[in-house]
Amino acid sequence: MSLHRRASAPPPIDQRSAILAQAAGLFASKGFPSASMNDVADAAGLSKATLYHYFTDKGEILKTIADAHVSRLVEVVRDIEALPHAPGDRLELLIAGFMSEYESAQQAHRVLTEDVRFLEPAAREQILSKERRVVQAFADALAEVRPELKKAKVDKALTMLLFGMINWMFTWLDANGRLSYEDMAKMVTGLFFRGVLDMPIAVPARRKRPNRGVSRVAN
Amino acid sequence: MSLHRRASAPPPIDQRSAILAQAAGLFASKGFPSASMNDVADAAGLSKATLYHYFTDKGEILKTIADAHVSRLVEVVRDIEALPHAPGDRLELLIAGFMSEYESAQQAHRVLTEDVRFLEPAAREQILSKERRVVQAFADALAEVRPELKKAKVDKALTMLLFGMINWMFTWLDANGRLSYEDMAKMVTGLFFRGVLDMPIAVPARRKRPNRGVSRVAN
DNA sequence: CCTACCGATCGGTAGG
DNA sequence: CCTACCGATCGGTAGG
Numbered sequence: 419m420s421l422h423r424r425a426s427a428p429p430p431i432d433q434r435s436a437i438l439a440q441a442a443g444l445f446a447s448k449g450f451p452s453a454s455m456n457d458v459a460d461a462a463g464l465s466k467a468t469l470y471h472y473f474t475d476k477g478e479i480l481k482t483i484a485d486a487h488v489s490r491l492v493e494v495v496r497d498i499e500a501l502p503h504a505p506g507d508r509l510e511l512l513i514a515g516f517m518s519e520y521e522s523a524q525q526a527h528r529v530l531t532e533d534v535r536f537l538e539p540a541a542r543e544q545i546l547s548k549e550r551r552v553v554q555a556f557a558d559a560l561a562e563v564r565p566e567l568k569k570a571k572v573d574k575a576l577t578m579l580l581f582g583m584i585n586w587m588f589t590w591l592d593a594n595g596r597l598s599y600e601d602m603a604k605m606v607t608g609l610f611f612r613g614v615l616d617m618p619i620a621v622p623a624r625r626k627r628p629n630r631g632v633s634r635v636a637n
Numbered sequence: 638m639s640l641h642r643r644a645s646a647p648p649p650i651d652q653r654s655a656i657l658a659q660a661a662g663l664f665a666s667k668g669f670p671s672a673s674m675n676d677v678a679d680a681a682g683l684s685k686a687t688l689y690h691y692f693t694d695k696g697e698i699l700k701t702i703a704d705a706h707v708s709r710l711v712e713v714v715r716d717i718e719a720l721p722h723a724p725g726d727r728l729e730l731l732i733a734g735f736m737s738e739y740e741s742a743q744q745a746h747r748v749l750t751e752d753v754r755f756l757e758p759a760a761r762e763q764i765l766s767k768e769r770r771v772v773q774a775f776a777d778a779l780a781e782v783r784p785e786l787k788k789a790k791v792d793k794a795l796t797m798l799l800f801g802m803i804n805w806m807f808t809w810l811d812a813n814g815r816l817s818y819e820d821m822a823k824m825v826t827g828l829f830f831r832g833v834l835d836m837p838i839a840v841p842a843r844r845k846r847p848n849r850g851v852s853r854v855a856n
Numbered sequence: 857c858c859t860a861c862c863g864a865t866c867g868g869t870a871g872g
Numbered sequence: 873c874c875t876a877c878c879g880a881t882c883g884g885t886a887g888g
Contacts, residue, residue, distance in 0.1 A: 433857095452670040452755070455887060465858050466888085476887065531808075532751070536671075572824065575816055578809045579802045579828065586801025589750075597794055605791065609798065609832035616831055652876090674867060684878055686869080695867065 434472045436462045438486075441479045446525040450480055450533040481541045484534050487526035488548040494519055495555040505562035510607050512559055516584060517603040524588055531585055553577060563611075566619045580610050653691045655681045657705075660698045665744040669699055669752040700760045703753050706745035707767040713738055714774040724781035729826050731778055735803060736822040743807055750804055772796060782830075785838045799829050 440461035444453035455476055459466040473479045494515040498508060520527045534545050557577045561568040567576060583606050591602065659680035663672035674695055678685040692698050713734040717727060739746045753764050776796045780787040786795060802825050810821065 449668060449670060449755075451668060454885085456885090467859085468857055470888070471857070536668075571815070575810075575821070575824065576828070578805070579825065582802040582805025583798040584801070586797070586805050590797045591794075596790070602794065605794065606798065608836060609795070609829070612835055613828035613832040617827060673865080675865085685867090686879085687877055689868070690876065 433462070433464060433468065437464070437469060437472060437479065438483055442483050442525040442529055445480065445483070445533050446528040450476075450529070450536045477537055477541065480529065480533055481537055481545070483526055484530045484537070484545050485548075487523055487530050488545055488552070490519055490523070491516065491552050492548050495552055499555060505559075506611065509556070509559035509563055510611075512556055513580070513584070513607050513610070514600075514603045517599050517606075520584070520588065521593075521599040524593070527585075528588055531588075553581070556580065560614065564614055564617070567614065567617070570619045576614060580606070583610070652681070652683060652687065656683070656688060656691060656698065657702055661702050661744040661748055664699065664702070664752050665747040669748070669755045696756060696760065699748070699752060700756055700764070702745055703749045703756070703764050704767075706742055706749050707764055707771070709738055709742070710735065710771050711767050714771055718774065724778075725830065728775070728778035728782055729830075731775055732799070732803070732826050732829070733819075733822045736818050736825070739803070739807065740812075740818040743812070746804075747807055750807075772800070775799065779833065783833055783836070786833065786836070789838045795833060799825070802829070 437458065441453070441458045444457050444461060447453075448457075455466050455469055458479070459469055462469075469479070473482070495512065498511050498515060503511065530545070530549075534542055537545065553574070557568075557573045560577055560580075561573050567573045587602060591597070591599075593599075597605075656677065660672070660677045663676050663680060666672075667676070674685050674688055677698070678688055681688075688698075692701070714731070717730050717734060722730065749764070749768075753761055756764065772793070776787075776792045779796055779799075780792050786792045806821060810816070810818075812818075816824075
């Protein structure tokens with residue numbers, strides 16, 4: 419080691435990163451309110467006071483984890499938007515890119531989807547605006563594939579159904595199981611593309627219309 | 638009123654139901670750990686001690702809400718399984734039946750999907766076994782439509798993608814918005830049926846196979 | 857970077 | 873002696 423440090427000093431190289439990593443794991447598994455600062459300190463092998471050296475309060479740890487993750491997602495979106503792609507390819511690349519990002523940040527992603535509501539309004543809004551940026555990119559990519567969906571005003575709803583498949587996956591998919599994230603990305607992509615490519619476009623439905631029979635859309 | 642009660646006694650007719658209704662709302666909005674027994678008592682207009690007259694502890698309130706809701710879902714499944722239906726109809730009826738149930742129990746459903754993890758193992762396992770019963774019913778109905786999916790061992794994964802679309806909906810769908818739950822049931826049904834009916838069946842993929850290119854499945 | 861603490865609030869229970 | 877409660881407070885622990 420070339421670092422000029424007293425032998426007695428343990429390497430403080432990345433205490434901040436250790437705090438964030440351990441906190442992400444605890445927030446993801448126990449939920450933000452149930453994970454105490456003592457839990458985080460113990461997991462990181464630090465005193466609770468040290469946590470408050472790096473972060474002003476518990477919420478700032480949460481905000482840092484969520485913002486870093488959603489910012490990476492915005493980067494994935496920017497990279498794909500910056501290059502020319504055929505219409506279908508852009509949406510396909512977005513799905514594959516997100517699944518890949520999620521795979522390497524499962525805990526941060528769970529924190530983003532479940533614990534952001536515990537942030538104070540200003541911090542929460544900052545995260546949510548980046549989430550909206552991401553949702554818009556998916557909706558735009560979908561509209562490239564089938565512009566009629568946007569005119570019928572179902573593009574956002576379909577986009578959110580897509581996010582549902584992807585985001586919910588982290589409640590059930592075994593990372594060491596038979597199906598890989600790559601397998602699941604292909605399955606989701608295939609299912610969604612077949613689902614929307616032949617989707618019949620209806621006039622935006624009025625609520626409470628008389629015929630309430632079971633859908634004719636399905637068959 | 639024909640009840641022989643002293644005029645001074647307020648009707649204790651359904652304090653228990655009031656507790657469950659208020660607790661479901663609070664657990665759904667704040668999360669189970671953050672909703673205190675004082676919150677529940679205040680919302681129900683009762684003293685905290687009265688809560689402990691009806692329930693042994695906070696966890697029993699959570700267990701009661703989750704069990705009642707998942708039991709209703711099991712009933713929906715049983716009713717549909719009990720009658721003869723064409724293959725596609727069964728899955729379609731399951732989707733429509735669940736969406737309808739969710740619509741009338743949004744809070745209980747959010748509690749079921751987000752807070753069951755805070756139950757002690759024995760109670761949690763009781764809820765999870767009923768959830769597995771429900772998932773199996775959807776997987777069976779899917780296998781009726783396309784038996785090859787079961788042979789390829791992707792029926793459970795596809796079923797969970799379907800649950801993802803439905804369960805995630807309650808994070809974004811505005812109950813008073815342009816799209817009704819019935820509209821969404823049709824959209825989900827159409828998307829999923831088109832998605833699986835023409836799905837190419839692959840040999841169960843081996844992990845880490847050489848060609849890692851982006852899916853050919855999509856187009 | 858730690859030990860030693862605080863004001864408050866937690867889930868749960870006492871006597872009446 | 874029961875049921876259906878209440879005001880007050882318990883032992884512990886939260887975030888800070």
